[in-house]
Amino acid sequence: MMANQSDATRNNSVGPVLRSGEIADAVIQALEEDNPGKEFVIQDHLAYVRIETENECIVRRETLERALGRPFQMPELEVNLTSFSGRIETTDTTMRFYLEKRL
Amino acid sequence: MALLERSEWYDIARATNWSPRYVTEGDLFPGDLADPYHLPTTAWEAYDEPYKVSYREYVKVQREKDAGVYSVKAALHRSNYYNLAGPEWMGILKLHYGAIPLTEYAACQLQGQNTRFGRAGSMRNMATFGMLDEMRHSQLQLFFPHELLARDRQFDWAHEAHHTKNWLIIGGRHCFDDVMMTRDAVTNSIMTSFIFETGFTNLQMVGLAADAESVGDFTFANLITSVQSDEARHAQLGIPLIDMMVKHGKTAEVQYAVDVGFWRLWRVFAVLTGIPMDYYIPLDKRHMSFKEFMHEWVIRQFERQLKDLGLERPWYWDIFLNDIEVHHHIQQGGVWSYRPTMWWHPVAGVGPAEREWLDRKYPGWNASFGHYWDTIIDSLLAGREDLTQQKVFPPICNICQIPIANRPGPPWKARAFQLDFEGRRYHFCTPVCRWIFESDPERYKQHESLVDMLVFGRFDPPTPETVLRYMGIGVVSEGGRDSNNYEWIEAYRGKHGHAAKGQVSPLSDCSLGFKGGRKLFILSRFEGDGHVKTVEVDTDFTMDELARYCAQFSVGHHVPDQPGRVLRVRRTTSHDDAPVFARTMRFDDCQPRQMDSFDIFFADN
Ligand SMILES: [Fe+2]
Ligand SMILES: [Fe+2]
Numbered sequence: 001m002m003a004n005q006s007d008a009t010r011n012n013s014v015g016p017v018l019r020s021g022e023i024a025d026a027v028i029q030a031l032e033e034d035n036p037g038k039e040f041v042i043q044d045h046l047a048y049v050r051i052e053t054e055n056e057c058i059v060r061r062e063t064l065e066r067a068l069g070r071p072f073q074m075p076e077l078e079v080n081l082t083s084f085s086g087r088i089e090t091t092d093t094t095m096r097f098y099l100e101k102r103l
Numbered sequence: 104m105a106l107l108e109r110s111e112w113y114d115i116a117r118a119t120n121w122s123p124r125y126v127t128e129g130d131l132f133p134g135d136l137a138d139p140y141h142l143p144t145t146a147w148e149a150y151d152e153p154y155k156v157s158y159r160e161y162v163k164v165q166r167e168k169d170a171g172v173y174s175v176k177a178a179l180h181r182s183n184y185y186n187l188a189g190p191e192w193m194g195i196l197k198l199h200y201g202a203i204p205l206t207e208y209a210a211c212q213l214q215g216q217n218t219r220f221g222r223a224g225s226m227r228n229m230a231t232f233g234m235l236d237e238m239r240h241s242q243l244q245l246f247f248p249h250e251l252l253a254r255d256r257q258f259d260w261a262h263e264a265h266h267t268k269n270w271l272i273i274g275g276r277h278c279f280d281d282v283m284m285t286r287d288a289v290t291n292s293i294m295t296s297f298i299f300e301t302g303f304t305n306l307q308m309v310g311l312a313a314d315a316e317s318v319g320d321f322t323f324a325n326l327i328t329s330v331q332s333d334e335a336r337h338a339q340l341g342i343p344l345i346d347m348m349v350k351h352g353k354t355a356e357v358q359y360a361v362d363v364g365f366w367r368l369w370r371v372f373a374v375l376t377g378i379p380m381d382y383y384i385p386l387d388k389r390h391m392s393f394k395e396f397m398h399e400w401v402i403r404q405f406e407r408q409l410k411d412l413g414l415e416r417p418w419y420w421d422i423f424l425n426d427i428e429v430h431h432h433i434q435q436g437g438v439w440s441y442r443p444t445m446w447w448h449p450v451a452g453v454g455p456a457e458r459e460w461l462d463r464k465y466p467g468w469n470a471s472f473g474h475y476w477d478t479i480i481d482s483l484l485a486g487r488e489d490l491t492q493q494k495v496f497p498p499i500c501n502i503c504q505i506p507i508a509n510r511p512g513p514p515w516k517a518r519a520f521q522l523d524f525e526g527r528r529y530h531f532c533t534p535v536c537r538w539i540f541e542s543d544p545e546r547y548k549q550h551e552s553l554v555d556m557l558v559f560g561r562f563d564p565p566t567p568e569t570v571l572r573y574m575g576i577g578v579v580s581e582g583g584r585d586s587n588n589y590e591w592i593e594a595y596r597g598k599h600g601h602a603a604k605g606q607v608s609p610l611s612d613c614s615l616g617f618k619g620g621r622k623l624f625i626l627s628r629f630e631g632d633g634h635v636k637t638v639e640v641d642t643d644f645t646m647d648e649l650a651r652y653c654a655q656f657s658v659g660h661h662v663p664d665q666p667g668r669v670l671r672v673r674r675t676t677s678h679d680d681a682p683v684f685a686r687t688m689r690f691d692d693c694q695p696r697q698m699d700s701f702d703i704f705f706a707d708n
Contacts, residue, residue, distance in 0.1 A: 008398055009406040019328050046390060047312035047324045075160040079167050082309050082331045085404045087411065088339065090155050092108045099411050
């Protein structure tokens with residue numbers, strides 16, 4: 001049991017934790033489109049959805065707008081972004097989750 | 104006219120540093136408030152916040168967040184939810200609202216400090232938003248319980264708790280005064296923005312939301328996840344600082360701040376979040392165990408980030424992993440056993456099905472914590488509710504301010520870790536809290552815990568009633584009682600291992616009076632008891648009398664009798680190997696001092 005807990009730190013998972021709903025669904029769709037070839041693990045925890053992939057992923061405004069079918073400003077994502085794993089980098093048109101070191 | 108993209112003007116807007124002409128740089132940013140690590144100015148100029156937001160965006164987004172929170176609240180208000188919610192859920196809300204809103208206000212002051220003393224313009228900018236965030240959190244979380252006040256006076260603790268000296272509130276306040284209120288802008292960003300807001304607030308604000316959603320309190324789930332969306336942004340304030348510190352050879356200093364802050368916050372959050380998750384949420388609505396949430400948020404997510412920043416897990420990692428299995432379980436016992444001191448009605452949460460779940464999630468639970476609760480159940484079945492109300496206090500840790508306790512027996516783990524420093528004796532829950540004290544005694548040495556106050560004679564008269572009033576019980580509202588009026592014990596009546604009529608050991612009732620010797624407080628470390636107890640004894644007692652006297656506070660309360668065996672006494676040592684005192688020896692002859700710790704244990708003769 002304890003060994004498992006220690007080992008759990010050894011992961012390279014990154015990605016957003018979003019409140020369940022329309023935005024979360026659109027982000028999942030956009031992430032899959034913006035990060036071709038990456039596997040996403042999606043865990044539904046009722047009030048929140050944890051979306052994770054290995055080491056790095058990016059979500060783009062354009063793709064998100066297409067998934068939502070309406071204009072969208074990146075800062076609006078914050079309304080539903082309750083947390084995230086890894087580090088974050090924000091620009092006008094992207095949000096990136098990443099880790100610098102690979103374990 | 105089209106607006107410029109943020110990136111086109113952001114760098115100019117955040118460059119708000121200037122060269123002071125009337126004061127020195129050191130007067131403007133005194134080290135003990137701004138940066139005692141003396142990071143070079145060039146390092147500060149490179150500070151780049153990873154999660155950027157402009158004021159215009161901030162206002163728009165926050166407005167949208169509030170609109171969402173209030174509309175869900177209005178909808179649920181019409182649905183009559185709180186008339187139907189069980190006492191367990193109401194207990195969680197009272198605990199949350201008592202503990203959180205004014206802590207948010209403290210965080211607002213911390214962000215205020217960073218708004219003034221952050222040495223990078225961009226850090227001050229982020230902190231300004233953080234300050235507004237925290238004001239939002241305290242206001243929302245005061246407004247929501249205010250509506251519940253009309254139905255239940257205990258919701259008044261949302262506003263009052265932090266103005267009282269309730270023991271649990273002192274625990275929280277001592278921690279947050281340490282990590283938020285009394286540090287410089289760099290250290291408090293590491294301890295609060297990084298550890299608290301990226302590590303632990305997720306447990307209470309996102310993890311607990313999953314349970315809230317499951318019990319149908321969408322207002323609360325929505326509120327706390329909305330609060331956490333602010334935290335996720337302003338928590339990023341600490342990351343560039345840690346990067347800077349590591350890059351400029353200050354890794355040891357960051358690591359120290361992480362090790363202190365992590366432990367302090369863990370000790371508080373295990374009680375605040377662990378107890379509701381594993382005992383209060385109705386079994387069929389429980390989403391995950393507290394340990395599983397810890398695993399997800401703290402071990403998998405937060406600790407991973409620690410590694411990415413070039414830091415190590417704290418030196419006490421093994422102690423911490425063990426504490427995940429124990430700390431909140433024994434504090435749950437303590438909170439329930441000392442229920443008159445709480446501002447909600449504590450839930451026992453140990454029916455047969457719950458115990459089966461607990462043992463599955465925490466293997467070995469039944470073999471140790473199970474005995475603890477069986478003793479309580481037997482006393483209740485015997486009609487001796489009085490034995491389940493505690494007459495003496497446990498010693499309180501001089502760092503975390505939480506009662507000193509550990510896994511109840513067998514095996515028998517509870518003990519105080521003591522330190523004599525400048526003529527005063529200090530007590531700690533673990534070697535980690537003792538290490539925190541010893542690493543910076545000037546910071547901690549003056550504070551007196553509630554039990555120190557009792558021992559130093561600060562309560563007049565020194566009765567439980569005085570202490571309860573001191574803690575705000577009967578002042579702000581009545582204290583707690585069993586949330587379920589003991590109906591839960593019926594599942595055990597007549598069942599295996601529980602006598603049909605119930606019996607109580609003669610050790611639970613003691614008629615022994617004081618004999619006229621010196622009065623002395625000692626720590627009674629009674630075999631199998633998960634709580635160490637502070638007992639005032641007479642130095643003229645024989646060892647047999649001492650054991651007999653202390654037994655009344657443990658047997659039938661938290662440990663069963665062992666009929667046919669006798670009680671013996673020895674001093675507490677780290678290996679349980681001190682010589683056993685003769686039964687007829689006068690207690691004074693072992694030269695006991697105030698708050699010495701003694702083991703009282705069963706033996707064949
Ligand atoms: Fe907050
Ligand atoms: Fe402690």
